[in-house]
Amino acid sequence: MTTEAPEWLAGLEEPPDDDMPPEGYAASDASLASLASDAQVGIASDAMPPDRLGNLLVNDVRAWLARFILTMTPGDLDLLALWAVHTHVARECYTSPRLQLDSPMPGSGKTTVLDHLNRLCHYPVQMAAVSSSALLARLLANDVRTMLIDEVDRTLDPKREGSQDVIAILNSGYRVGASRPVLEPRKGGGWDVVEMSTFSPVAMAGNNPNLPDDTRSRCIRVVLLPDMDGQTEESDWERIEDDATALGRRIADWAKLNGGRIRDCRPNLPQGIIGRNREKWSPLARVAAVVGGGWPASVEELALADLHEQLRDREDGLIKESPAVALLRHISEVWPGGAPFATSEQLATDLAMEYPEQWGAASPFGKPLTTKRMARMLTQAFRVHSVQPERGARRGYTLASLAPAFRRMKITRPGASDDPVPLLASDASDACDASDARAGCQCPNGRHGIHRPTCPAA
Numbered sequence: 001m002t003t004e005a006p007e008w009l010a011g012l013e014e015p016p017d018d019d020m021p022p023e024g025y026a027a028s029d030a031s032l033a034s035l036a037s038d039a040q041v042g043i044a045s046d047a048m049p050p051d052r053l054g055n056l057l058v059n060d061v062r063a064w065l066a067r068f069i070l071t072m073t074p075g076d077l078d079l080l081a082l083w084a085v086h087t088h089v090a091r092e093c094y095t096s097p098r099l100q101l102d103s104p105m106p107g108s109g110k111t112t113v114l115d116h117l118n119r120l121c122h123y124p125v126q127m128a129a130v131s132s133s134a135l136l137a138r139l140l141a142n143d144v145r146t147m148l149i150d151e152v153d154r155t156l157d158p159k160r161e162g163s164q165d166v167i168a169i170l171n172s173g174y175r176v177g178a179s180r181p182v183l184e185p186r187k188g189g190g191w192d193v194v195e196m197s198t199f200s201p202v203a204m205a206g207n208n209p210n211l212p213d214d215t216r217s218r219c220i221r222v223v224l225l226p227d228m229d230g231q232t233e234e235s236d237w238e239r240i241e242d243d244a245t246a247l248g249r250r251i252a253d254w255a256k257l258n259g260g261r262i263r264d265c266r267p268n269l270p271q272g273i274i275g276r277n278r279e280k281w282s283p284l285a286r287v288a289a290v291v292g293g294g295w296p297a298s299v300e301e302l303a304l305a306d307l308h309e310q311l312r313d314r315e316d317g318l319i320k321e322s323p324a325v326a327l328l329r330h331i332s333e334v335w336p337g338g339a340p341f342a343t344s345e346q347l348a349t350d351l352a353m354e355y356p357e358q359w360g361a362a363s364p365f366g367k368p369l370t371t372k373r374m375a376r377m378l379t380q381a382f383r384v385h386s387v388q389p390e391r392g393a394r395r396g397y398t399l400a401s402l403a404p405a406f407r408r409m410k411i412t413r414p415g416a417s418d419d420p421v422p423l424l425a426s427d428a429s430d431a432c433d434a435s436d437a438r439a440g441c442q443c444p445n446g447r448h449g450i451h452r453p454t455c456p457a458a
Contacts, residue, residue: 054291070227078298082284087121087146087201088255092263093283100219101205108224110205114148119244121146129155133165137180137196146201153206173198262286324381332413343396344371
């Protein structure tokens with residue numbers, strides 16, 4: 001059974017040849033032109049592969065944005081197009097990256113981007129300020145909405161009263177299932193506790209906003225600069241409103257047909273895109289995988305560029321390490337060669353000498369690191385405890401006890417070899433005996449006692 005083609009397919013033209021996603025777009029021009037021609041003569045929509053329609057759609061979204069928005073790189077237009085489409089299938093994607101629209105100065109087009117997203121995204125709400133966290137929760141009580149927040153350099157400033165609660169809502173709501181308990185009046189008096197969802201796609205615009213690190217880790221950042229040369233068109237909404245709204249309806253129609261495919265799609269991401277980075281890029285990768293063409297390659301390139309930027313930010317000191325991670329890293333750098341043991345006093349003294357601004361008298365504490373504070377930090381963060389190698393000896397730390405934390409945090413000691421970590425003589429009772437070694441013991445550093453369940457010697 002055939003149905004009439006959707007109204008939005010009538011009169012389609014081929015997308016422009018310039019400013020398109022890398023690899024695959026040019027090769028698909030002929031097929032897209034054929035698809036448009038078929039639509040004009042009434043070919044049924046259910047006879048057309050959804051990925052071809054999706055490829056045409058996302059190309060058109062990108063071409064639309066390119067008319068009015070000037071980004072730092074062509075890849076940013078790819079990102080904006082995919083992000084707008086993903087808002088219509090956000091629940092199927094399970095997570096939703098926060099889109100940060102950044103610029104060094106006013107007049108760079110951030111509000112213009114929000115205006116266009118307000119026509120293209122799913123059930124949007126555009127706001128110049130966020131008055132309270134309760135307001136956000138109530139906005140999302142009945143459906144997933146796309147929140148478009150402007151002026152976040154002021155409204156989400158951590159120093160602003162009440163901003164911490166709003167930031168907590170935005171942080172938790174990047175994943176399906178997050179909620180906020182809210183009190184609602186009960187008929188006849190009293191109050192009921194209602195859990196309101198906080199999940200929603202969020203775009204935030206501001207001039208170099210001072211966002212907390214945990215918020216930045218959930219963001220994909222697009223930098224905008226002023227269009228000094230007049231390369232883009234003015235967003236004359238009196239003239240373009242109907243076209244923008246029609247494009248938004250096309251996205252919604254396509255999403256209804258393909259939500260299940262996107263939910264079931266689990267594309268592979270490049271090596272290194274793990275953890276929070278995987279959660280950020282997986283939604284866009286899912287949309288790209290379904291629409292095909294050059295879009296999957298574009299997402300891979302964008303994700304790797306974002307990962308490299310994070311590494312450069314860390315090297316430049318723009319991403320702050322937690323004090324415990326910094327302590328562990330610095331211990332690895334002051335550790336005395338390949339010694340199996342170092343006293344707490346020796347480590348604290350060396351840390352204060354090598355890193356006076358963090359662990360010396362010039363630190364925020366106003367005094368050098370004490371062995372007690374070092375012990376508390378290592379115990380709470382990594383469950384590493386000090387030991388006393390023999391009765392009457394000074395307490396300290398074994399290299400073997402720190403090695404698992406070094407490995408998990410990808411910390412390599414300067415000059416360290418790949419040889420097994422040496423054990424203290426006092427650890428001899430924990431060393432594998434010959435029978436365990438022949439059984440193929442796989443416990444850390446050849447130690448046993450309590451074997452792992454997967455160890456052949458267990």
